[in-house]
Amino acid sequence: MPINILMPALSPTMEKGNLAKWLKKEGDAVKSGDIIAEIETDKATMEVEAVDDGTIAKILVPEGTQDVAVNDVIAVLAGEGEDVKAAAAGGGGAKPAAAAKAEAPTSEAKPAAASAQAAAPTAAPAQAKATAAATTAAPAAASQPAAMNGSGQSRVFSSPLARRLAKDAGIDVARIEGTGPHGRVVARDVEAARSGKGLKAAPAAPGTAAAAPVLAAGPSEQQVRAMFAEGSYEVVPHDNMRKIIAQRLTQSKQTIPHFYLTVDCDIGKLTAAREEINAAAPKDKDGKPAYKLSVNDFVIKALALALQRVPDANVTWTDGAMLKHKASDVGVAVAIPGGLITPVVRNAHSKPVSVISAEMKDFAARARARKLKPEEYQGGTTAVSNLGMYGIKEFSGVINPPHATILAVGVGEERAVVRDGKIEVATIMSATLSCDHRAVDGALGAEFLAAFKRLIENPVMMVV
Numbered sequence: 001m002p003i004n005i006l007m008p009a010l011s012p013t014m015e016k017g018n019l020a021k022w023l024k025k026e027g028d029a030v031k032s033g034d035i036i037a038e039i040e041t042d043k044a045t046m047e048v049e050a051v052d053d054g055t056i057a058k059i060l061v062p063e064g065t066q067d068v069a070v071n072d073v074i075a076v077l078a079g080e081g082e083d084v085k086a087a088a089a090g091g092g093g094a095k096p097a098a099a100a101k102a103e104a105p106t107s108e109a110k111p112a113a114a115s116a117q118a119a120a121p122t123a124a125p126a127q128a129k130a131t132a133a134a135t136t137a138a139p140a141a142a143s144q145p146a147a148m149n150g151s152g153q154s155r156v157f158s159s160p161l162a163r164r165l166a167k168d169a170g171i172d173v174a175r176i177e178g179t180g181p182h183g184r185v186v187a188r189d190v191e192a193a194r195s196g197k198g199l200k201a202a203p204a205a206p207g208t209a210a211a212a213p214v215l216a217a218g219p220s221e222q223q224v225r226a227m228f229a230e231g232s233y234e235v236v237p238h239d240n241m242r243k244i245i246a247q248r249l250t251q252s253k254q255t256i257p258h259f260y261l262t263v264d265c266d267i268g269k270l271t272a273a274r275e276e277i278n279a280a281a282p283k284d285k286d287g288k289p290a291y292k293l294s295v296n297d298f299v300i301k302a303l304a305l306a307l308q309r310v311p312d313a314n315v316t317w318t319d320g321a322m323l324k325h326k327a328s329d330v331g332v333a334v335a336i337p338g339g340l341i342t343p344v345v346r347n348a349h350s351k352p353v354s355v356i357s358a359e360m361k362d363f364a365a366r367a368r369a370r371k372l373k374p375e376e377y378q379g380g381t382t383a384v385s386n387l388g389m390y391g392i393k394e395f396s397g398v399i400n401p402p403h404a405t406i407l408a409v410g411v412g413e414e415r416a417v418v419r420d421g422k423i424e425v426a427t428i429m430s431a432t433l434s435c436d437h438r439a440v441d442g443a444l445g446a447e448f449l450a451a452f453k454r455l456i457e458n459p460v461m462m463v464v
Contacts, residue, residue, distance in 0.1 A: 002087035003052055005075040007061075007068045010039060010046045010374055015165075017041050018066045018240070019074060027084070028056050030077070037063075037074070041240065044341075044370045044377075054079045058088035067240075158185035165190040169251065194247050241339040249398050257437040260396050261449050265456050267412050268427045270298055273459045290354075295429075296332070296386045297357040299409055301462050303384060304328035304348035306451035313448040314381050316402045317439040323402075331383035331403065332360060334367045341367045342400060344380040353462070388412060394430040404439040407452070408432040429456075 007017065018040040024030055030050040037048040057078040061068055068074065078087035158166075158173050162185045166173040169190065176193045178185040238246070274293055281289040307314040307328040316323040328349040331342035343363035345356055366372050382404070385397045388411035397406040412429040431452065435445040455461050 002057060002082070003054065003077040003079060004073045005036075005050075005077055007070050007072045007074050008039070008048055009070045010041055014041055014070060016067045016069050016240070019061050019063055019068050020045060022059060022063045024056050026056050026059055026088075030054060030056060040370070041374075044367075044372045044374070046373070050077070052077060052079065054082070055084050055087075057084045157183070159187065161187045162190050166193070169194050170255065191247075194251055239338060245339050248400070252398050252401060256399050256401070258396075258399060258434050259437050259442065259445070260432055260434055261442075261445050262394065262430060262432040263449050263453050265429045265431055265453050266417070266426050267295065267429045267456060270295065270456060270459045271412065271427055274298065291357055293353055293357050295388070295412060296384065296409070297353050297360065298459060298462070299384055299386065299407070299431075299456065300330050300332060300345055300348055300356050300360070301351075301353050302452050302455035302459075303382060303407055304330050304345075305455055305462060306448055307382060308349045309451045310444070310448045313405065313440050313444055315404050315439050316381065317404060317436055322439060325381045328382075329380040331377075331380035331400065332363070333383060333385040333397075334364050336368050336370070341372065341377050342380070342383055343367060343372060343377045382406065384409060388429065394432060396432050397434050399434050399436055404436045405445070405448070406434045408434065431456075 007019075010017065019037060020040045021038040022036070023038065024034070024036045030036055031053050032050055034050045035047045036050050036056070039046050039048055054077040056075060058076040059074070060076065061072070061074040076087055078084045158176075158178065162176075163173055165187055166176065166185075171190065171193050173185055173190075176185050176189050179189055274295065278289065278292055281291050283289050305328070307325075311324065314325045314328060316325065327347050329344050329346050330348045331344045333340050333342050343360075345351070345359055345363075348356060351359075363372065363376070367377075380403060383397070383400055383406040385395075385406060386409040387395060388409055390411075392410050393413070394410045395408050397408040399406050408431065410430040410432075412427050414425050415428040416423050417426045417428065418424075431449070433445055433449045433452075435442075440448070
């Protein structure tokens with residue numbers, strides 16, 4: 001029986017990918033574990049391994065194809081001893097169960113890629129519905145078809161794919177305005193809801209005040225384009241990375257209550273220690289030093305140790321419980337063409353600064369080549385974003401879930417400071433901590449940032 005090769009889910013959040021390259025062609029024999037293709041996700045280029053022995057009977061998705069949905073059949077493998085021509089003719093026709101379920105019973109529940117493309121022409125109607133929902137007192141039943149289930153509760157009509165996407169995004173499907181047949185909630189409605197469009201106000205519990213109004217939807221693409229003369233701009237379609245960044249950061253600002261704490265750090269001792277350590281680094285036969293530490297390497301170490309000293313800040317918020325982490329896994333924002341990625345330095349609190357420095361150089365190089373593995377950029381408990389190399393004095397970062405904090409670091413520069421009543425010159429670096437107020441309160445955030453300041457101003461404490 002022919003074996004369908006499916007588009008793999010290379011990360012928990014992956015919904016589609018680009019089939020960049022086939023490394024095997026039709027008629028090639030493969031063994032389990034052989035690399036047969038390269039898949040581009042929003043963050044990296046990953047290799048796909050064969051899971052069975054056999055022969056590539058038919059390639060259904062040619063290389064270079066974009067937005068291939070997870071679980072779509074991309075090729076057919078003939079098992080050992082099986083007729084290749086028969087396998088090519090008979091394979092690929094049956095949809096995998098997950099895909100078939102997502103597409104039934106109507107055709108509107110298409111893969112996320114198709115729904116994202118379909119969202120553009122329906123943006124204006126969706127916006128109109130959101131506006132109408134916010135300005136009228138029509139009951140929910142008028143805008144959302146529902147039926148009564150056995151327990152007497154209202155049941156919302158929605159496609160299986162829409163329900164799954166809504167669950168992953170943490171959105172109650174009952175609050176989403178449906179644009180499918182008879183008001184059915186489909187995948188494109190969930191995509192719109194992620195950016196704050198097409199959401200209905202949450203119903204108020206009996207005896208409570210009315211829920212807060214839904215945020216007004218932004219202007220549609222057509223409305224924005226109408227503000228500019230035709231031909232005065234170039235249309236650059238969003239790639240997968242930019243779409244995911246937009247979705248995640250919009251979701252972060254809408255669902256995470258941010259607050260910000262800023263402190264100035266005197267890094268005079270740190271810069272002196274860094275210069276001394278780098279000067280003493282052993283060199284190879286070509287005169288290349290074994291390491292060259294940056295200020296950011298010390299920032300990562302200091303932040304990781306601060307989490308150990310203030311463990312109540314080393315947490316992740318969930319609706320059911322607080323996850324209190326034992327290790328300090330620090331994400332570090334790395335700019336790459338078209339966006340950014342946040343590789344995670346695991347157990348940063350227990351690693352020497354030289355090891356952290358080597359890891360970050362490796363991460364940065366592979367990030368720019370989009371060769372990071374999902375487990376290398378997912379998770380973590382906090383993050384660092386450093387724009388000091390661009391001369392930025394101070395800024396605030398947007399929290400990247402599941403983190404509860406992110407530290408934004410500015411440039412270290414000479415400033416006038418007052419010490420013992422005298423004006424002196426010191427090397428000062430401003431650092432701003434963004435906190436998720438659900439998990440980290442003001443006093444706790446201040447304690448955490450104070451611990452970081454003590455460490456970064458006294459680098460010798462990092463080795464104690």
